[in-house]
Amino acid sequence: xxxxxxxxxxxxxxxxxxxxxxxxxxxxxxxxxxxxxxxxxxxxxxxxxxxxxxxxxxxxxxxxxxxxxxxxxxxxxxxxxxxxxxxxxxxxxxxxxxxxxxxxxxxxxxxxxxxxxxxxxxxxxxxxxxxxxxxxxxxxxxxxxxxxxxxxxxxxxxxxxxxxxxxxxxxxxxxxxxxxxxxxxxxxxxxxxxxxxxxxxxxxxxxxxxxxxxxxxxxxx
Amino acid sequence: xxxxxxxxxxxxxxxxxxxxxxxxxxxxxxxxxxxxxxxxxxxxxxxxxxxxxxxxxxxxxxxxxxxxxxxxxxxxxxxxxxxxxxxxxxxxxxxxxxxxxxxxxxxxxxxxxxxxxxxxxxxxxxxxxxxxxxxxxxxxxxxxxxxxxxxxxxxxxxxxxxxxxxxxxxxxxxxxxxxxxxxxxxxxxxxxxxxxxxxxxxxxxxxxxxxxxxxxxxxxxx
Numbered sequence: 001x002x003x004x005x006x007x008x009x010x011x012x013x014x015x016x017x018x019x020x021x022x023x024x025x026x027x028x029x030x031x032x033x034x035x036x037x038x039x040x041x042x043x044x045x046x047x048x049x050x051x052x053x054x055x056x057x058x059x060x061x062x063x064x065x066x067x068x069x070x071x072x073x074x075x076x077x078x079x080x081x082x083x084x085x086x087x088x089x090x091x092x093x094x095x096x097x098x099x100x101x102x103x104x105x106x107x108x109x110x111x112x113x114x115x116x117x118x119x120x121x122x123x124x125x126x127x128x129x130x131x132x133x134x135x136x137x138x139x140x141x142x143x144x145x146x147x148x149x150x151x152x153x154x155x156x157x158x159x160x161x162x163x164x165x166x167x168x169x170x171x172x173x174x175x176x177x178x179x180x181x182x183x184x185x186x187x188x189x190x191x192x193x194x195x196x197x198x199x200x201x202x203x204x205x206x207x208x209x210x211x212x213x214x215x216x217x218x219x220x221x
Numbered sequence: 222x223x224x225x226x227x228x229x230x231x232x233x234x235x236x237x238x239x240x241x242x243x244x245x246x247x248x249x250x251x252x253x254x255x256x257x258x259x260x261x262x263x264x265x266x267x268x269x270x271x272x273x274x275x276x277x278x279x280x281x282x283x284x285x286x287x288x289x290x291x292x293x294x295x296x297x298x299x300x301x302x303x304x305x306x307x308x309x310x311x312x313x314x315x316x317x318x319x320x321x322x323x324x325x326x327x328x329x330x331x332x333x334x335x336x337x338x339x340x341x342x343x344x345x346x347x348x349x350x351x352x353x354x355x356x357x358x359x360x361x362x363x364x365x366x367x368x369x370x371x372x373x374x375x376x377x378x379x380x381x382x383x384x385x386x387x388x389x390x391x392x393x394x395x396x397x398x399x400x401x402x403x404x405x406x407x408x409x410x411x412x413x414x415x416x417x418x419x420x421x422x423x424x425x426x427x428x429x430x431x432x433x434x435x436x437x438x439x440x441x442x443x
């Protein structure tokens with residue numbers, strides 16, 4: 001049994017990207033097995049490796065975990081990125097779920113039918129500017145601390161920073177009115193593990209381009 | 222400040238029902254403040270009680286929590302329905318997310334345009350029959366225990382029970398091929414707190430009726 005977690009997914013961001021970010025931020029080395037064809041997916045299904053016949057799937061500590069939130073929760077707990085007690089966890093969960101709501105739209109965006117893209121982009125920009133970014137800016141303003149919860153790094157910070165980068169790709173001026181979010185992003189980006197992940201050559205995936213979208217369609221059709 | 226949790230939502234199942242189930246199963250009494258008009262929702266927003274301007278929202282232990290999963294996780298942890306360690310929690314989370322995926326499909330039915338409804342119901346039945354129910358039957362078969370994880374009640378048993386009842390509402394024959402799920406359903410339904418919650422007069426909500434939904438859609442514009 002490999003010591004490193006093994007990530008099973010296609011070679012793109014999709015729903016696996018938050019897992020890559022969190023492992024990387026935690027300083028955990030991981031391997032990736034990319035699905036390239038429908039047969040690759042069929043093989044995993046036939047092996048009984050996918051509880052609900054879906055990826056992402058991560059082999060970790062003897063488990064074959066599916067469901068992105070289950071995977072993220074486990075990694076966060078194991079690497080101490082989940083607060084110091086039940087109440088901090090509740091706040092972290094609340095913040096992370098908010099990020100997840102917007103991040104899901106963002107990660108799905110490249111894979112949408114072309115006719116729906118304009119409306120989707122407008123929704124993403126609107127929600128970022130008027131609902132989500134103000135909410136997190138307000139949290140940082142309320143306590144003036146360096147991190148969202150409990151004055152130390154948690155999964156919520158990592159997830160939010162990932163979101164900030166992704167939204168900025170779609171809307172370059174997205175962070176203009178959010179100085180505290182910008183500062184958080186800079187701070188988290190300078191942590192050694194995150195800094196390394198942000199360099200070229202890391203396992204961070206680029207924006208899902210047309211080729212990637214085509215490939216995913218083939219695998220999952 | 223009330224010592225009981227206070228649930229803020231519409232007088233409907235929606236995204237709050239799983240929370241009602243979990244609190245009830247844990248034997249926790251709770252209050253409900255129903256949002257009946259757009260003004261009610263606006264007031265909660267203006268008061269700064271809704272972090273993302275959305276409900277469900279639950280006031281509990283001095284916190285004003287939004288996001289269904291955050292609320293469920295807190296309740297489960299507090300009342301010891303979250304497994305005994307990290308690994309049990311991972312399994313519980315994985316199973317619960319599967320339940321949530323099928324529940325989400327069912328939840329979307331009420332806002333599905335009439336001409337797409339039949340196809341949607343077909344898909345739900347197919348997924349229940351061929352993906353989700355077999356997966357959970359397989360778990361129970363693999364260990365032969367009375368509960369899904371760790372040989373004791375956890376939140377995912379309750380979430381699954383709720384789901385099985387909704388599956389039955391759509392088509393009562395769907396459970397027929399799954400004897401272990403049927404046994405789990407009976408066993409859980411007999412637990413005192415669950416039994417009580419299943420009685421008429423509890424805070425459990427009925428299926429959303431078409432007329433009430435139509436009025437709500439007009440008022441809240443969704």
